[in-house]
Amino acid sequence: MAQIKKIGVLTSGGDAPGMNAAVRAVVRTALARGMKVAGIKKGYQGLLNEEIIDMDSRSVSKILERGGTVLGTARSEEFMPDSGKKKGADICKKHGIEALIVIGGDGSYKGALGLSKHGINVIGIPATIDLDIACTEYTIGFDTAVNTAMEAIDKVKDTSASHERCSIIEVMGRHAGYIALWCGMTNGAEDILIPEDKDGFDVDKIAKNIIENRRKGKVHHIIIKAEGTEMDSTDLARKIEAATKIETRATVLGYIQRGGSPSAKDRYYASIMGAYAVDLLRQGKENRIVCYRQGNFIDMDIDEALAEPKKGIDAYQLEVARLLSAELA
Numbered sequence: 001m002a003q004i005k006k007i008g009v010l011t012s013g014g015d016a017p018g019m020n021a022a023v024r025a026v027v028r029t030a031l032a033r034g035m036k037v038a039g040i041k042k043g044y045q046g047l048l049n050e051e052i053i054d055m056d057s058r059s060v061s062k063i064l065e066r067g068g069t070v071l072g073t074a075r076s077e078e079f080m081p082d083s084g085k086k087k088g089a090d091i092c093k094k095h096g097i098e099a100l101i102v103i104g105g106d107g108s109y110k111g112a113l114g115l116s117k118h119g120i121n122v123i124g125i126p127a128t129i130d131l132d133i134a135c136t137e138y139t140i141g142f143d144t145a146v147n148t149a150m151e152a153i154d155k156v157k158d159t160s161a162s163h164e165r166c167s168i169i170e171v172m173g174r175h176a177g178y179i180a181l182w183c184g185m186t187n188g189a190e191d192i193l194i195p196e197d198k199d200g201f202d203v204d205k206i207a208k209n210i211i212e213n214r215r216k217g218k219v220h221h222i223i224i225k226a227e228g229t230e231m232d233s234t235d236l237a238r239k240i241e242a243a244t245k246i247e248t249r250a251t252v253l254g255y256i257q258r259g260g261s262p263s264a265k266d267r268y269y270a271s272i273m274g275a276y277a278v279d280l281l282r283q284g285k286e287n288r289i290v291c292y293r294q295g296n297f298i299d300m301d302i303d304e305a306l307a308e309p310k311k312g313i314d315a316y317q318l319e320v321a322r323l324l325s326a327e328l329a
Helices: 019-032 043-048 082-094 106-116 142-163 178-186 203-215 233-244 264-282 302-307 315-325
Strands: 006-011 036-040 052-055 099-104 121-126 166-171 191-193 221-226 248-252 288-293 296-301
Touching: 006 019, 006 043, 019 036, 019 099, 019 264, 036 043, 043 082, 082 106, 099 106, 099 264, 106 121, 106 302, 121 264, 121 302, 142 166, 142 178, 142 221, 142 264, 166 178, 166 233, 178 191, 178 221, 178 315, 191 315, 203 221, 203 233, 221 233, 233 248, 264 288, 264 296, 288 302, 296 302
Parallel strands: 006 036, 006 099, 099 121, 121 288, 166 221, 166 248, 191 221
Antiparallel strands: 036 052, 288 296
């Protein structure tokens, strides 16, 4: 088995807290295993632009606690067609990059798969705050994003109670409601609106719930809404206020959920996954995705990983979240 002499690493798609921990682990593990490391800036677009730098141990010093990604990330229309992927593969070969570690989500994996078809060995590391990659039970950035949102919602709850109003708080999650579900549970929300639960989005039902809770003495009402649900949060607030005659305000947390210093869990998992990715290459494995399942770090073939169907929200967990928020008095 020929030893790989040089690998590349890039971060792609939306940034996620813990990406830097993964980059650090990739670089330092590779160096310890006798490999050179090329850092590719600004994702696949940076690859096409040949924004490629040599990295050493000092390159990743003091980045463990930093949010975002020191390598940067960007969308790339140019990379999407097969011609773009072939160009990326040719550039890797030009720079002596024998294998590429891609840190990102499903879209990033699809790009990596395209590179593999043109002779570049790729290893994917799951990093997205949405927790929406089917092949893994954990994605880097989710824990930090949930804790950031939870702390912000606690603050909104304080002012909501002071003004005896209804508050709609929109969290991230275009196609996945995991952040909304976790925040709904941990913040004690009265209603949780997620894209996976079409039946839960009933304005009349929500309004009746608010009125009934007010009758029982509940002075404020919290609705956690994933951004991917069907109605604009401000429009929903207007509809609820019209139906209940109770002051209703919408708060969109937005990109604060992607930023900030990563939690211990995100730093730890990212570090293990980064080292694991390098060691897969050292073992001679090709075109794999690093996953976390049932308490273990494992790897899967990239084609199989991308073919896995989305599991969706666990119905029992959603039921418990709603049960615990009910005013039964």
